[in-house]
Amino acid sequence: MDKRHLVQQLEAQIRRAAEGAELAAVEAATDARAALDPMERGADGSAVELARMAKGQERRRRRALEELSRLSAFHPRPLPEDAPIRVGSIVEIEDEETGESRTFFLAPAGAGATLTGPDGDGHLTVVTPSSPVGRAVLRRHLGEVIEVTLSRDEAREWTITWVA
Numbered sequence: 023m024d025k026r027h028l029v030q031q032l033e034a035q036i037r038r039a040a041e042g043a044e045l046a047a048v049e050a051a052t053d054a055r056a057a058l059d060p061m062e063r064g065a066d067g068s069a070v071e072l073a074r075m076a077k078g079q080e081r082r083r084r085r086a087l088e089e090l091s092r093l094s095a096f097h098p099r100p101l102p103e104d105a106p107i108r109v110g111s112i113v114e115i116e117d118e119e120t121g122e123s124r125t126f127f128l129a130p131a132g133a134g135a136t137l138t139g140p141d142g143d144g145h146l147t148v149v150t151p152s153s154p155v156g157r158a159v160l161r162r163h164l165g166e167v168i169e170v171t172l173s174r175d176e177a178r179e180w181t182i183t184w185v186a
Contacts, residue, residue: 023100023101023112023140025098025127026097027140028112028127028140028146029093029096029098029129031137031138032093032132032135032148033093035132036086036093036132036135037090039082040090043079043080043083043086044079044080044083047077047079047083050075050079051073051076053072054069054070054075054076055069057069057072089131089132092130092131093130096109096130096131098129101185104164106160106162107128107159107182108160109128109129109130109151109160110128110129111127111185111186112125112126112128112184112185113128113184113185114182114184114185115155115168115182115183116181117179117180117181118179118181119179123183124147124155125139125145126146126148126149127146127147127148127149128149128150128151128159129148129150130150130151133148133152134147134148135147136148154170154171162182163182163185164182164183164184166182167179167180168182
């Protein structure tokens with residue numbers, strides 16, 4: 023299965039996030055300078071808060087650019103039959119108790135992004151290998167049961183029902 027379209031969608035989303043963060047950082051920095059007007063300096067602390075916002079948006083932009091850099095070297099290959107799950111796999115897991123299922127794309131960056139599936143078929147969530155679900159499925163095989171701890175008091179078992 024060709025997964026280039028998934029990587030392209032993810033790159034476009036991250037690029038938009040970086041651009042949005044850059045615009046927000048510039049706007050916050052401009053507003054912070056304007057709030058430093060000698061007549062208003064220190065009146066309500068807004069200049070300091072706006073400067074912090076600008077720095078936060080700049081950090082968000084840098085993280086997005088780092089993710090884009092990781093994706094530029096990411097070229098997922100088709101997964102051979104019976105191969106273990108690896109970064110670049112599309113995986114479906116199902117909770118047999120509730121019948122709930124999730125389909126995700128295991129990628130090196132872009133955690134939480136939603137992508138349109140191959141041929142416009144459904145939606146996939148991006149999961150990274152550093153997430154609890156990503157760690158649990160990595161190097162596993164179709165049919166295996168994984169246990170994922172979502173919070174201190176909630177562990178769930180999922181069966182790997184489809185891999186591509």
